[in-house]
Amino acid sequence: MASDPVNAATGRPPDGAVPAGDLLETEAVSSPFRELTDLLAPRSIRSKLIISLLLIAVLGSLATMEALYSLSKVEDKIKIIESYYEVSEKILEARRNEKNYLLYGNVSDLTNALNYLEEVQSSLESALQLGKLPSSQTTPAPKTALATYINLLQQLRWQYPSPERLNQLKDELRLQGHVITKMILDLDNRSRLQVERQIRHYRDISIIILFAALLLSGLISALLVHWIVRPLLRIRRAVARIMRGELSTIPEETADRHCVECSELVESLNMMLKNLENKQNQLVQSTKLAAIGKVTAGIAHEINNPLNNISLTAEILLEDLANLDSAERLEMVRDILAQSDRAREVVHHLLEFSSSKKTTTWEKLNLATLLKGTVTLLKNQIRLNRIEVVADYSDADIFIHGNANQLQQVFVNIVLNAIQAMSAGGDLVLKVLTDSERQAAIVEITDTGPGIPPEIKAQIFEPFFTTKNEGTGLGLSVSNAIIKEHRGEITLESEAGRGTTSRVILPFWKREA
């Protein structure tokens, strides 16, 4: 019975649980290697949180750095666009002067055009330095085209050619001017396209980082839940089972190796449970001593009476040995033996009851035997209160699993209460019943006392609650704790003026699975 829940507890839930083998392997790896695994799979909640926060910080600064880099790149591209724009503006100025010259033949227009073109040359130089544009097959290299154009203008300006040559040069100039314009417009266009493409590229990187951040935060949350919340939930379930009495300690495997704090929590909880158990045992022992105190007078009586019988009989045997016939002697010797058995039985039950060593032994117990022992211990109290015991269990062989000493204490407490309730005599009915549905035995102890007043019924199991001057108020509360530990239950049923029925319900003894 006791081993069953423990086995169930060692079986970990299949999802996410770490098999015990892994634990051993981790323990076995050498220390630098373990530091690495610690870093990858940290063992404490603290390091897990730190690593998670670090990851988030790294990701955040990565995103910021990318944004800054993109911004500076875009700034550069805007400068390129601006410089090409400047180049194209100046080219258009030069072309306007060229057209004026072609229309009016004014040489100063050529000089103006050449001035503009000089500026274009330096602007183009700096624009090309800012960033290389992809070369184009359709247009010639800008520098050579510009040089040809300038050359034509210089020939027209300085060489004073013949009229045929002049017309030929003018045609070439018109053509070359056209080429230059087209080329510059194309450059301008291509630079814009390139900048747009690069901006799109940076935007894509930002989106990728955003998705990575979302994914990572999801992953971290899931892992934190897995590492922190689940061990805590498992501990909570174990604590609930302890409260139901199915377990006595939290199994160590409840917290997994990924949560050092959880293992520490389990350890402290178990230590606390152990302390509580010790305190509980002390309490059980002291209430038992209080119960013994109550029955001392009765026990002294129960021992002194057989002693008196023995000494009387022995004295007469000694004095009258010669005058007694053999039948009389035999009877007297038998009386002596019977009376010493009686005294021995009382002492045996008393010792059994007061023993503190046996509080941890759990065994298969016969309820009828336990009740008989209880009645023997309290025989004198029962007799002196003129109480008639109706025992309805003599042929019942009903077994439960428990600690004989503690259960005896419970029955002594309940029967003592019943006796004290019947100070003017009455009937004490003891029954052992079975409840096949609950798979439990029921010990029913009924008195014909005045009953429990309804207003104190709720407090009756509370510690230190007593209606008697000499009572400690711990009897029933400790009994209740003992029966709970046996996974049973105590119920009280009382009717004013009619008496009280206490029922102790205990699960049947089962062959250990």
Next chain:
Amino acid sequence: MTVNDSNRPCRLLIIDDEPIVGKRLQQVFTKIGFEVEIFTSGPPALESMAKHPFDIVVTDLKMAGMDGIEVLARVRAMNPEARVIIITGYAQPETASDAFERGVFEFIVKPFRLDQLKDVIIRAMADRELCRSRLNQDR
């Protein structure tokens, strides 16, 4: 009834719910000239006493039904001359003083020696001087 005949045998009543006590004491005191009647509870003993008074009553204290103190009170009421000796397996001091207030002759704690009881009975007889047994003839 010849109450003042100091030559008649002493009548001894023994009440104890332990049958062995009555059996053994009857054995002993009959042998030394007492008229002994034994009972294991109070009421039939008092019934018998109503018919034929006893000189000395030895009663157990703690008995179911009627206890020794009640026996003492009834005997004192019925026959003030009778001497009552209480024997008990366990007694609180207050019970003892209560018994003395009610006029018990002596209080003996179990387990007792036979001589102890004999001594008390001799004293009771001397106190009463109404009956005889071999006990007072010996002295």
